[in-house]
Amino acid sequence: MGEILLATLNARYIHASVGLRYLFANLGELQQIAEIVEFEVSQSAREIAEALLDRKPRIVGFGVYIWNTVRTREVISLLKKVRPEVVVVLGGPEVSYEYESQPIVALADYLVTGEADLAFAELCRVVLRDAKPSEKVIHAALPQVKELELPYRYYSAEDIANRVVYVEASRGCPFTCEFCLSSIDLPVRQFETEQIVKEIQQLYDRGARTFKFIDRTFNLNVRVSTAILLFFLERMQPGLFVHFEMVPDRFPHQLREVVRRFPPGALQLEIGVQTLNPDVSVNISRRQDVPKLLDNLTFLRRETSAYLHVDLIVGLPGEDLQSFGTGFDTLIALDPQEIQVGILKRLRGTPIVRHDEAYQMKYSDDPPYEVLCTNSMSFSELQRAGRFARYWDLVGNSGNFARTRALLLEGGGSPFWAFMDFSDWLFSKVGRRAAISLRSLAELVFEYLTQQRSLPPNTVGGLLADDYLRGGRKDLPTVLKRCAPEVILPRPISSVKLKRQRRVVTDDGGAIP
Numbered sequence: 001m002g003e004i005l006l007a008t009l010n011a012r013y014i015h016a017s018v019g020l021r022y023l024f025a026n027l028g029e030l031q032q033i034a035e036i037v038e039f040e041v042s043q044s045a046r047e048i049a050e051a052l053l054d055r056k057p058r059i060v061g062f063g064v065y066i067w068n069t070v071r072t073r074e075v076i077s078l079l080k081k082v083r084p085e086v087v088v089v090l091g092g093p094e095v096s097y098e099y100e101s102q103p104i105v106a107l108a109d110y111l112v113t114g115e116a117d118l119a120f121a122e123l124c125r126v127v128l129r130d131a132k133p134s135e136k137v138i139h140a141a142l143p144q145v146k147e148l149e150l151p152y153r154y155y156s157a158e159d160i161a162n163r164v165v166y167v168e169a170s171r172g173c174p175f176t177c178e179f180c181l182s183s184i185d186l187p188v189r190q191f192e193t194e195q196i197v198k199e200i201q202q203l204y205d206r207g208a209r210t211f212k213f214i215d216r217t218f219n220l221n222v223r224v225s226t227a228i229l230l231f232f233l234e235r236m237q238p239g240l241f242v243h244f245e246m247v248p249d250r251f252p253h254q255l256r257e258v259v260r261r262f263p264p265g266a267l268q269l270e271i272g273v274q275t276l277n278p279d280v281s282v283n284i285s286r287r288q289d290v291p292k293l294l295d296n297l298t299f300l301r302r303e304t305s306a307y308l309h310v311d312l313i314v315g316l317p318g319e320d321l322q323s324f325g326t327g328f329d330t331l332i333a334l335d336p337q338e339i340q341v342g343i344l345k346r347l348r349g350t351p352i353v354r355h356d357e358a359y360q361m362k363y364s365d366d367p368p369y370e371v372l373c374t375n376s377m378s379f380s381e382l383q384r385a386g387r388f389a390r391y392w393d394l395v396g397n398s399g400n401f402a403r404t405r406a407l408l409l410e411g412g413g414s415p416f417w418a419f420m421d422f423s424d425w426l427f428s429k430v431g432r433r434a435a436i437s438l439r440s441l442a443e444l445v446f447e448y449l450t451q452q453r454s455l456p457p458n459t460v461g462g463l464l465a466d467d468y469l470r471g472g473r474k475d476l477p478t479v480l481k482r483c484a485p486e487v488i489l490p491r492p493i494s495s496v497k498l499k500r501q502r503r504v505v506t507d508d509g510g511a512i513p
Contacts, residue, residue: 002035002055004124008063008092009041009048009071016159018166018214019063019092021151026117030124036154041067045074053083059124064092064104066347066368073104080107087127091116093181094367097349099137114140115171117148145171145189152199160208167203169196169224173216176285177274178352179313179344182216183285193224197231204235211242218244222255229258236266241501245270249292256299264305265501271297271310271336276327280319283355297334307501308336314385315344315371317352317359321381325416332415337504338397341389343382344371388423390433395422395445399504400438402470403463407449422448442468443477457483 004027006020020036027034035055039048052060052075060079062072076088088108096113099105110133112119119140126133155165170190173182200211211232219225225244232242248271251259259267273293275281281288300306310331314324331339346352346363355361360375370386373379395401395408396419408422409415425448430436436444442464449460461483468476 002033002037003058003128004030004034005037005052005055005057005060006034006063007037007039007052007060008065009039009043009068009075011041011067013040014163016155016163016166017063018151018168021154022117022148023061023091023120024154025149025151027121027124030121030128041071043071045071045078048075049078049082052079053086057086059087059089059127061089061091061120061124062108064090064094066094066345069094069104069367073107076104076107089120089123091120094348110136110138112138112140115143116140118143145191150191150195150199152203155203155206155208157206160203160206164210164212165203165208166212166214167196167200168214169193169218169228170215170221174220175217175287178284178286178354179274179316179347179350181347181350183351184349188217188220190221190224193227197228200228200231209239209241213242213244216245217247219246219250219255222250222252226254226258229255229262232266233258233261236263240266241268242266243268243270245272248273248296249289251296251299256303259300259306260304262305265307267305268307268309268501269300271300271308273310273327273331274313275316275319275324276330277319277323280316280323283318283359284316284352294330294334297331297336301335307338307504309338309340310336311340311342313342313344314389315374315377315382317355317361317374318376320376321385324385325414325420328416329414332409337501339392340397341385341392343386343389345369346371384420384424387427387433388420391423391426392419394436394441399501400441400470401445401464401467402504404445404449404460404467407453407455407460407463408445411453421452425452438468438473439475439477443479446477446479446483 006023008017008020010017017036017038020038024031024034024036037052037055039051048071062076064072079086079088087110089110089112090105090108091112095102095105095111099111099113105111110123112123117140119138123133123138152165152167159165168191170188172188173180174188176183203211213228232240244267246269259269274286275284276290278290297308297310300308312324312327312331328339328341344352346361346369352361360373362372362374363369364372371382373382377385396405401408409418411418412421426444427433429444446457446460446464449455450457461480465476465480465483468480
């Protein structure tokens, strides 16, 4: 029973909070009376409040993010009604900026803004002495990374066996993209490479095989990124999976050569392209060498086995739907495994708000604060784009339609507008973005391709059936059985843990043709 509870509501169970583990690692002598308690945002506020109060805490610290702020506020409201003497402390990106008017902050006793690794411990020491800090809002001084105790030993055996292990080799970002909180997270601070490698080795020795680095610009320091990549290469075995977020226009020769050596299914690179319109890049203060970016993506797709997750944003100031579609088509031609289409969000504290008047930017007041309209995109167009993004994720990115996807992108010359036609049709049929079963979606894709696109049923049915059975499913829709009586049997799945990556890697480790 911890007197200090470190709590957060994760988006899903698979996500283990590295932020809470940093706080715990830096509590010093207070660790013996502290406990990490993680929940999922899908749990009810009452269940969460009950689990917290059963531990009889004096202090509860909550990590608050864009995805959990509403449910966390509900939990705090219950805590304060039932046990008002419990001291509630908030921290995290959602409450570090523009906090004055936030209801969740009004409910709490204290707020620590910024990187609270050290400041939270100091606050707890004061509170536990029954002293009352003079200010409710505590602005944490930016810690030097050499001052920090690293958190990785506090991943449990259960975490290592069942969840993604989050690691970082640096903090901060040198870029000033106005939609991103990292644009105000300066300067870049690099952990000692030898120290990070030692910590990763200990995790590896304990059985960790899925590592996700949360550095915003992992390849900014090529010496460090190369050393860490080589570390994993030297320990490569089936089931090892590592993820890095890379600057798209920075892949010098030595880094290329290391990336080239990774086997299929072992390396995922998240590449933040965001926009390919140079005028829009200027608007949002994004420095990007587009020719070099495209050359690097071409190299990565053609000459490496890296799984590429490429990001684009809809609704940036100055970009209309036609311009976005042109960028999407450019990326489709390079054939990354995933193109993540995101709708612009007005994150608290980001300087994107300076465009509100000139570009008539309007945002939702509720999380995740998505843009509603601009002078380049109407509300209706952004609604269409939102549906496109969701359906593209279900069909284009999920790996469930790895072979059929190509058929949906044909017709009319523009893959973007071809899939937009499918998106509009699908919404007209189901009237919603979510709660569409895979079986129903497969039947709808078949109906669209055979009736709206007039493609041969046997061709469509054969590809769809093969896609459907690839992950081991056996409930093949009847319409696909009729069209593909000699369907390929399910393949053995690869050793890759993450589902999407596994669906597009064949049993011999190669990519699906």
